[in-house]
Amino acid sequence: MCRWGWIFNMSLFITSLNSGSNGNCYYIGNDREAILVDAGISCRETEKRMQRLGLSMSSVKAIFVSHEHTDHIKGIPVIAKKYQLPVYITANTLSNGGMELDAQLVFSFQAYTPVTVGELNITAFPKFHDAIDPHSFIIESKGIRIGVFTDIGAPCERLIHHFQQCHAAFLESNYDEEMLENGSYPRHLKNRIRGGQGHLSNRQALELFQTHRPSFLTHLLLSHLSHNNNNPDLTRDLFAPHAGETKIVIASRHEETPVYFIESSESLGPVTFPVQAAAPSLPTRNTGTPATYSLQPNPTAAKPTRPKKPAPHSSQFSLF
Numbered sequence: 227m228c229r230w231g232w233i234f235n236m237s238l239f240i241t242s243l244n245s246g247s248n249g250n251c252y253y254i255g256n257d258r259e260a261i262l263v264d265a266g267i268s269c270r271e272t273e274k275r276m277q278r279l280g281l282s283m284s285s286v287k288a289i290f291v292s293h294e295h296t297d298h299i300k301g302i303p304v305i306a307k308k309y310q311l312p313v314y315i316t317a318n319t320l321s322n323g324g325m326e327l328d329a330q331l332v333f334s335f336q337a338y339t340p341v342t343v344g345e346l347n348i349t350a351f352p353k354f355h356d357a358i359d360p361h362s363f364i365i366e367s368k369g370i371r372i373g374v375f376t377d378i379g380a381p382c383e384r385l386i387h388h389f390q391q392c393h394a395a396f397l398e399s400n401y402d403e404e405m406l407e408n409g410s411y412p413r414h415l416k417n418r419i420r421g422g423q424g425h426l427s428n429r430q431a432l433e434l435f436q437t438h439r440p441s442f443l444t445h446l447l448l449s450h451l452s453h454n455n456n457n458p459d460l461t462r463d464l465f466a467p468h469a470g471e472t473k474i475v476i477a478s479r480h481e482e483t484p485v486y487f488i489e490s491s492e493s494l495g496p497v498t499f500p501v502q503a504a505a506p507s508l509p510t511r512n513t514g515t516p517a518t519y520s521l522q523p524n525p526t527a528a529k530p531t532r533p534k535k536p537a538p539h540s541s542q543f544s545l546f
């Protein structure tokens with residue numbers, strides 16, 4: 227149990243241990259158990275940052291993997307081995323990630339099928355990103371919901387639906403459109419970032435927040451800010467006039483955020499999904515108004531299973 231446990235046993239505790247192309251790791255838990263979504267910083271750095279926050283690795287019961295890019299997985303093999311943590315990962319992500327993991331610690335998950343870790347219910351859903359099988363996550367406990375929505379090429383209707391149900395969220399705000407356009411990246415990389423399977427811009431994130439924010443959203447942690455194409459002060463100043471009662475936090479690429487306690491009288495019950503819709507083609511780049519896309523859920527739902535251990539494969543890298 228972490229030292230915060232005595233405050234509210236009905237709360238969820240969240241922090242970003244790091245957020246950016248140099249590594250991503252998000253902690254969500256209660257006073258008994260917690261999970262990490264991604265572990266893209268070293269085991270030693272993860273331990274140091276949690277210790278500074280008064281959080282214990284003994285509370286962490288599992289790691290959930292969003293996709294195979296190195297800034298999301300590079301700390302997983304050591305952390306999982308040292309603490310014997312189950313790693314929830316899709317078979318395609320595992321086969322493309324190049325990680326050496328103990329087969330007994332590897333479990334697969336399916337989109338829209340909740341995985342229960344103590345009193346935490348973790349549900350994944352697909353997202354648009356240039357990875358083999360990328361997913362976002364909703365973590366729910368006793369009616370409180372936290373969303374982890376980073377590395378998103380476009381705000382699809384699934385993202386909108388789940389954002390509307392969150393009491394707090396990690397939301398990507400990767401780049402300023404003008405900085406990206408006028409920056410030093412080659413044209414093909416600029417188009418990759420803004421082309422529908424890359425990342426959300428500040429403007430797209432703000433539009434999502436303004437248009438679909440629920441009244442009970444207490445904390446928004448703006449995440450995965452680009453080092454070259456964004457600026458924390460610029461992003462903070464963009465959101466501040468629209469924050470209202472929501473606390474806006476910039477998740478740093480250099481250090482952990484404080485621990486935030488998420489509680490609400492607005493208990494929402496089980497996670498729900500929008501009506502199915504066929505998935506359209508993606509554009510080559512964003513224009514004018516951010517597009518909204520549909521994703522088709524997998525009609526089969528089964529309990530998590532262990533994927534077969536893959537042959538070694540080179541890891542994919544995030545350049546943003």
